[in-house]
Amino acid sequence: KKSHRLYDYIIVGGGAAGAVLANRLSESGKQSVLLLNVAGTPPDAYNGPVLLSDEFIVKKNLTATQGLQLQIIQPGYSAKAFPVSKTGSSPARWLGGSTLPGLSLYLKDHPEILDEWGDGWNWTEMRDYFDKCCGDYGASGVYHISKEPAYTHPLTNDFIAAAEAAGFPKGDLNTLHGKAVGLPATTQYEDGTKVHAYNAYLYPALGRPNLKVLDGARADRLLMDRDRCKGVVYRELATKTDHVIYANREVVLSAGYVYTPRLLFLSGMGPKRELDAVGLPVLHDLPAMGKHVTSARYSPLSWRTDKPSLTHMLGPPISPIASQLPDAYQSTGQEAFARYRSTFSSMKRPLENRSDVVFSFLPMYQALESAPLQFSLQGEPWPLQTNGYTILVTLGETEADGEITFPSASPDVSPVLTHRPLTDEDWKLAEEAVTYAMTVWNNSALGGTFIGNGAGRRNAFSAVYDGRGSCRMGPDRSDSVVDFNLRVHGVQGLRIADGSVIPRPSPYFALPEVLALAERAADLILKTERHEVETQNHRVEMDRKKPALETISIERLKQECGKSASLYEMLTWLEAHHSATEPAK
Numbered sequence: 001k002k003s004h005r006l007y008d009y010i011i012v013g014g015g016a017a018g019a020v021l022a023n024r025l026s027e028s029g030k031q032s033v034l035l036l037n038v039a040g041t042p043p044d045a046y047n048g049p050v051l052l053s054d055e056f057i058v059k060k061n062l063t064a065t066q067g068l069q070l071q072i073i074q075p076g077y078s079a080k081a082f083p084v085s086k087t088g089s090s091p092a093r094w095l096g097g098s099t100l101p102g103l104s105l106y107l108k109d110h111p112e113i114l115d116e117w118g119d120g121w122n123w124t125e126m127r128d129y130f131d132k133c134c135g136d137y138g139a140s141g142v143y144h145i146s147k148e149p150a151y152t153h154p155l156t157n158d159f160i161a162a163a164e165a166a167g168f169p170k171g172d173l174n175t176l177h178g179k180a181v182g183l184p185a186t187t188q189y190e191d192g193t194k195v196h197a198y199n200a201y202l203y204p205a206l207g208r209p210n211l212k213v214l215d216g217a218r219a220d221r222l223l224m225d226r227d228r229c230k231g232v233v234y235r236e237l238a239t240k241t242d243h244v245i246y247a248n249r250e251v252v253l254s255a256g257y258v259y260t261p262r263l264l265f266l267s268g269m270g271p272k273r274e275l276d277a278v279g280l281p282v283l284h285d286l287p288a289m290g291k292h293v294t295s296a297r298y299s300p301l302s303w304r305t306d307k308p309s310l311t312h313m314l315g316p317p318i319s320p321i322a323s324q325l326p327d328a329y330q331s332t333g334q335e336a337f338a339r340y341r342s343t344f345s346s347m348k349r350p351l352e353n354r355s356d357v358v359f360s361f362l363p364m365y366q367a368l369e370s371a372p373l374q375f376s377l378q379g380e381p382w383p384l385q386t387n388g389y390t391i392l393v394t395l396g397e398t399e400a401d402g403e404i405t406f407p408s409a410s411p412d413v414s415p416v417l418t419h420r421p422l423t424d425e426d427w428k429l430a431e432e433a434v435t436y437a438m439t440v441w442n443n444s445a446l447g448g449t450f451i452g453n454g455a456g457r458r459n460a461f462s463a464v465y466d467g468r469g470s471c472r473m474g475p476d477r478s479d480s481v482v483d484f485n486l487r488v489h490g491v492q493g494l495r496i497a498d499g500s501v502i503p504r505p506s507p508y509f510a511l512p513e514v515l516a517l518a519e520r521a522a523d524l525i526l527k528t529e530r531h532e533v534e535t536q537n538h539r540v541e542m543d544r545k546k547p548a549l550e551t552i553s554i555e556r557l558k559q560e561c562g563k564s565a566s567l568y569e570m571l572t573w574l575e576a577h578h579s580a581t582e583p584a585k
């Protein structure tokens with residue numbers, strides 16, 4: 001019998017992936033689904049135009065939940081990061097997760113990158129799932145995608161013109177392959193309002209009686225029965241009390257690339273040595289858990305300009321000047337992209353041809369201090385002073401990776417994310433990319449004076465704030481955390497479906513891949529259930545067809561075999577009798 005503490009599926013985390021799963025797993029009405037998330041319905045401001053969200057986060061510092069204030073360390077990075085108290089330090093906690101503060105860019109990984117994910121995840125197999133969630137630019141799909149941003153600053157057009165003059169073909173960055181320049185597709189409606197995972201996927205499902213959303217809840221531990229995950233222990237943040245919920249079928253982790261590994265770790269699943277170090281019992285040694293974090297590395301080259309920039313147009317609290325053009329709020333911040341394949345990579349890996357360097361254009365100044373972009377686009381204190389524009393030189397595939405570590409066995413202590421500095425090989429690539437960017441844009445129609453703030457140097461490449469790979473998929477437990485069906489290696493009833501399982505890096509942010517991955521995860525989960533139900537039904541049917549066991553009394557046995565028959569004689573008779581009465585097959 002089901003009670004309010006027992007659900008078919010428990011989903012931990014209601015961000016991009018969790019919202020998709022909650023919708024899809026509850027869609028037929030047959031399964032009971034619980035979605036557990038740190039915070040509840042996002043404030044209306046998040047439906048607003050893109051940059052308003054950034055401003056709003058800064059004002060409210062929404063990320064202060066205990067134990068969920070990620071510390072980001074970048075050894076060797078030159079600039080001191082913005083203080084956490086001003087910018088917040090880790091993805092949003094509301095339902096909708098990181099899609100709420102997101103910049104609304106919708107740029108898919110190159111198909112060649114998907115082809116390297118592994119069994120079942122290549123571009124051809126994933127294409128239907130991309131279509132299912134995001135469709136064809138507003139014509140279909142759950143998540144509305146516009147072909148171009150709702151707003152583009154005049155400087156952005158100058159950036160594109162300069163790239164075209166330097167030989168970058170202009171076009172749709174999601175369909176053109178190779179070298180290209182263009183405006184990004186966006187998760188925006190035409191009037192600039194933002195599409196996020198809460199309004200696209202979760203809100204339409206909220207009325208379903210079989211879907212329960214539990215917010216104000218921080219999942220702290222998985223309930224394990226040997227190798228099987230049975231449920232989740234969570235903390236009700238308002239009352240500081242702990243509770244348990246049980247899963248009839250599966251627990252799905254969608255708490256993102258930082259907190260999904262943290263939940264495994266607190267449950268005794270992770271690198272043995274690290275669990276030992278904080279005194280947690282080791283349930284499963286998972287050496288790859290928290291390792292192999294990939295985040296693109298970038299450096300913000302900026303030019304001072306006399307022309308009006310977005311900085312001037314934003315208005316308080318970001319800029320001292322009141323916004324003259326409210327459309328500026330519809331900017332995605334990064335308004336245009338140019339990409340190419342470096343000579344360095346072409347020589348190193350001649351058989352590959354995907355672009356590995358991306359130049360993103362912001363019609364505003366971005367200081368080094370913004371790294372690693374902890375929700376601060378600008379990187380100088382408010383109100384902003386510098387009038388300029390910026391090109392982020394972004395390296396999509398570096399040798400430098402990162403790791404997430406956990407200094408304590410307590411869920412009240414925040415994890416630590418370390419992004420390693422560029423390797424010598426990465427630096428060769430970076431040097432080429434910076435020189436190329438300077439050649440193309442230094443004397444372009446954009447004008448302006450280069451700001452010598454150290455950007456472009458080896459110690460001025462930071463990681464972006466999006467990550468992948470901390471629980472990556474793969475065939476082998478020593479090197480990955482989940483298999484290609486997203487099941488945690490060696491554990492039953494537990495899958496991971498979020499950005500943490502993506503095994504390959506990219507120059508772009510991961511939202512398109514996370515949504516498509518979650519769509520496929522829902523299919524995998526429901527297919528498993530259908531298969532198990534069919535097997536069970538088959539068993540029941542077979543049992544039904546079997547003749548009911550005939551009860552034979554001792555008296556009858558004596559009659560049939562004689563009063564002094566031995567036990568052996570009686571068994572022989574029983575066997576013969578059974579064969580004679582069994583129906584022919």
Ligand SMILES: Cc1cc2nc3c(=O)[nH]c(=O)nc-3n(C[C@H](O)[C@H](O)[C@H](O)COP(=O)(O)OP(=O)(O)OC[C@H]3O[C@@H](n4cnc5c(N)ncnc54)[C@H](O)[C@@H]3O)c2cc1C
Pocket residue numbers: 012013014015016017018036037038039090091092093094095096097098099101102103104105106107217218219220254255256257259260263375465466467498499500508509510511512514
């Ligand atoms: C500031 C910012 C801007 C971005 N901009 C873009 C962009 O323009 N384009 C793009 O493609 N991508 C962008 N991204 C990346 C994109 O948003 C992420 O790749 C995507 O949201 C990841 O989805 P997810 O489901 O893995 O995690 P998330 O969306 O981060 O969701 C995780 C959820 O888990 C919940 N949670 C965490 N821990 C617990 C716990 N212990 N118990 C219960 N709930 C928990 C959180 O509250 C959150 O709701 C951006 C990311 C950030 C941070």
